[in-house]
Amino acid sequence: VSASVMVSIQQLKECGFMALSRVGVPENHIEMTLDVLVTADLQGILTHGTRRLIPYIMRLRSNLINPDPRLALHHLAPSTCLVDGDNGLGPVVGMTGLNEALRIAKKMGVAFVGCRKSNHFGAGAPYALKACRHNMLCIGGTNAPANMVPWGGKDPILGNNPIFIGVPRRGKPHFILDIAMSTAARSKMRTAAERGERIPEGWALDPSGRPTTDPIQGLKGLVLPIGGHKGYGLALAVDILAGVLTGSGFGTGVPSLFRQWEKPQQTGHFFICLNPEFFMINEEFAERLELLLEEIKSSTPIDPEHPILVPGEIEAKNISQSESKGIPFDPDIWKALSGLSQGNYDIEVSKL
Amino acid sequence: VSASVMVSIQQLKECGFMALSRVGVPENHIEMTLDVLVTADLQGILTHGTRRLIPYIMRLRSNLINPDPRLALHHLAPSTCLVDGDNGLGPVVGMTGLNEALRIAKKMGVAFVGCRKSNHFGAGAPYALKACRHNMLCIGGTNAPANMVPWGGKDPILGNNPIFIGVPRRGKPHFILDIAMSTAARSKMRTAAERGERIPEGWALDPSGRPTTDPIQGLKGLVLPIGGHKGYGLALAVDILAGVLTGSGFGTGVPSLFRQWEKPQQTGHFFICLNPEFFMINEEFAERLELLLEEIKSSTPIDPEHPILVPGEIEAKNISQSESKGIPFDPDIWKALSGLSQGNYDIEVSKL
Secondary structure, eight states: OOOOOEEOOOHHHHHHHHHHHTTTTTTEEEEHHHHHHHHHHHHHHHGSSSSGHHHHHHHHHSSOOOOSSOOOEEEEEEEEEEEETTTTHHHHHHHHHHHHHHHHHHHSSSEEEEEEOOOOOOSSSHHHHHHTTOOOOEEEEEOOOOOOOOTTTTTTBBBBOEEEEEESSSSSSOOEEEEOHHHHHHHHHHHHHHTOOOTTTTTETTTTTTTTTHHHHHSSEEBBTTTTTHHHHHHHHHHHHIIIITTOOOOOGGGTTTTTTTTTTOOOEEEEEEEEGGGGGGGHHHHHHHHHHHHHHHHHSSSSTTTOOOOHHHHHHHHHHHHHHOOOOOOOHHHHHHHTTTOOOOOGGGGG | OOEEEEEEEHHHHHHHHHHHHHHHHHHHHHHHHHHHHHHHHTOOOOOGGGHHHHHHHHHHTTSSSSOOOEEEEEEEEEEEEEETTOOHHHHHHHHHHHHHHHHHHHHEEEEEEEEEEOOOOOOOOHHHHHHHTTTOOEEEEEOOOOOOOOBOSOOOOOOOOOOEEEEOSSOOOOOEEESBBBOHHHHHHHHHHHHHHHOTTEEOOOSSSSEEOOHHHHHHSEEEEEHHHHHHHHHHHHHHHITTTTTTOOGGGGGOOOOOSSSSSOEEEEEEEEEEEGOOOHHHHHHHHHHHHHHHHSSOBBOOOOSSOTTHHHHHHHHHHHHHHHEEOOHHHHHHHHHTTTOOOOOOOOGG
């Protein structure tokens, strides 16, 4: 393992801009895409940051993503909207959906926007953060390629279908929750395997469908949903809202970003935005929220060295650190990204 | 342990009607309350069924619940509503909120209704079922007395704050998910303790805040959220939406239904209803939904004897069975309930 290279935000944006320009993405869509991906990098969600430009651009070049989509917004009711993404880049479709949900909720109090014909849209946290910056609450979700078993099953039918929630705070890090419905990412099992450690019960099944605490067997097998039937039910509900209801792919009908190169991903997303000022004056909401979060922060930690965290604190700390220090990249990934900005497409995506 | 007595739905409703009449609850509120509680019994959620009338009525008699509340509906935006429950029975406040969310969503596409000054409102599943019977999707939540630790903490600051989701199906059991954000109910730990069994990792902390697989230590200690920080974040989000935003109690500010007799519960709920017909024609939604659920049902089970279930199947089976067989009651609980219908209030709630 080689040491990381640190890349400044400016470098990253320039690199991303050139790389996306070369494959025919218009300037406003480049801005939307980089806004989502760079924000994820800043928040410390590196797996879902600008490095995802590599598969995005390879899919653009394979005609699996439309570089210059005509997005259509269908308003069939006053407080809902269906965004047809025309197979555009996921962050373009997703941000269009969120922006529309923010616009509707500002006036109507609440909005539900579904997005169809989209692709991998990055992490949920940048969308939640944007809603908070508009002083809106946000609940959203996206479906994802099937890699998780239904509870009691051993076939991967469901994605880890993340849910993200944002709640605006005043003068404190916004509440940002962005969670996959699987117990643990496969990357955590890989780390445990490298270190020769066991994984906790409840993380994974081995290939024959038996619970395992062996990370190598878990990696060959399948990840489990959080809370057993509970996370299974939540992941299924996200697939219904993001996939079934919007007219997107669902179940096993959402191809992998990295491994399936036959057809577009057909990913679906949904955004519920809620304007708190229609419930109480903003000052009162802010004060009550801080009372709750203060009660939590000041409660007794198990380990005094590890104070209790509120969702969003780590992301906010990462943002302020990475703005000055830059973003760490695996040298091979940075080389590939820089290459894309120069028109070098000799890349094996599955290795990155 | 004595055998259960079977009570018919008719008996149950008559008993509940008389018991609530005696303490001054008006007829329309009795109907709303029994609708929620009897439906929970029918669904097999016995812990949250008509037996909850015992603490409800004892709280009504202690002036902790208002038998004849004036509910107020505040519409500050076209698609939201804040219901002030005037400290009425939880099911009355909750059903008023759901009905308003259904009414708004029918026209506006989506609705968010918050309820304040409420009390324990029963289970979430009866509300989800009602939304489905109106061909609406529903996402809801309620806060609850604090019994769960924030992730990394050892003080009980959060309730298990359930989330419930309903999705209507055609000619099949409606999709009904009703899940607390704790890994397992304390009742499951009690069962394990009685049988001398261990509990899985991740269910509970012992009184000193260490993970335990000993159910006796777990019962003395605290329940953990599903998926660690994930369930913690979801429970906190429910408390923000149901408690903070509505003007209800939150954090440790929601007294226990059974153990705290100083002040009203100040419980809060929220309901998001969504009209699927503003996204695609109902037939298409129904067909796509069945394709997804069929893919799940026909996938390989770990144990061929245990087919994979979709949320709501067990509840639907329970409903058809209990409609003919009646509802099983612990004899002491049925005696207490029958007593309440005759005006016998010599009851120790904590024992039931």
